[in-house]
Amino acid sequence: MNIEQLCDYCLSKKGTTEDFPFDEDTLVFKVLGKMFALISLKKWEAGEKAINLKCNPEYAIELREEYSSIRAGYHMSKKHWNTLYIHEGKLSPKFICELIDHSYDMVVKGMTKKMRDSLQ
Numbered sequence: 001m002n003i004e005q006l007c008d009y010c011l012s013k014k015g016t017t018e019d020f021p022f023d024e025d026t027l028v029f030k031v032l033g034k035m036f037a038l039i040s041l042k043k044w045e046a047g048e049k050a051i052n053l054k055c056n057p058e059y060a061i062e063l064r065e066e067y068s069s070i071r072a073g074y075h076m077s078k079k080h081w082n083t084l085y086i087h088e089g090k091l092s093p094k095f096i097c098e099l100i101d102h103s104y105d106m107v108v109k110g111m112t113k114k115m116r117d118s119l120q
Contacts, residue, residue, distance in 0.1 A: 001086060001093040003044055006051065009097055010037050013104050014119045032115050036107040037100060038076075049087040051096075052076055053103035063099075067091065 010016060010029040016036075018029050029037040038052040055063065057079050063070045069088040073081025084091055084099060108116055 001096055003039070003041075003049075005093070006039070006096075009100060013100075016104075031104055031107050032111065032118070034107045034111065036103040047087060048085075050074070050083050050085050051100075052081055052083050053099050054080055054106045055082045055099070055102060056106060059102070 007018065007027075007029075011018060013031060015031045016029055017033075018027060020026060021028055025040055025042045027039045027041055028035055036054050040048075040050065043050060052073050052075075060072075060080070060082050063082060064072065067090065069085040069090045070082050071085065072078040072083070074083045076083075082099075084096060086096065108119065
């Protein structure tokens with residue numbers, strides 16, 4: 001999965017925008033202003049392809065135990081975020097998309113009803 005495919009998939013989700021709120025390196029995808037995915041472009045270009053995604057705490061632990069290329073979120077809350085080390089080649093593009101969906105859904109679930117309704 002290349003960076004364009006990853007970005008296109010994230011941006012295909014309703015209400016999603018991308019920006020660089022922290023620095024010129026960290027690309028952040030947000031749904032209605034709330035983060036659901038982060039990518040370090042510098043690391044991606046250096047061959048360390050990875051993405052940080054929000055995750056249900058119990059599911060996050062299950063994923064880390066089952067997949068060696070999914071670890072606690074790098075520079076993020078270890079409880080709610082996982083880092084997927086895509087460059088290790090052990091995660092299929094379909095599974096990565098499923099985890100992006102989960103992250104997006106987790107963020108949307110935490111929004112007010114009015115915000116969720118605006119995504120319909």
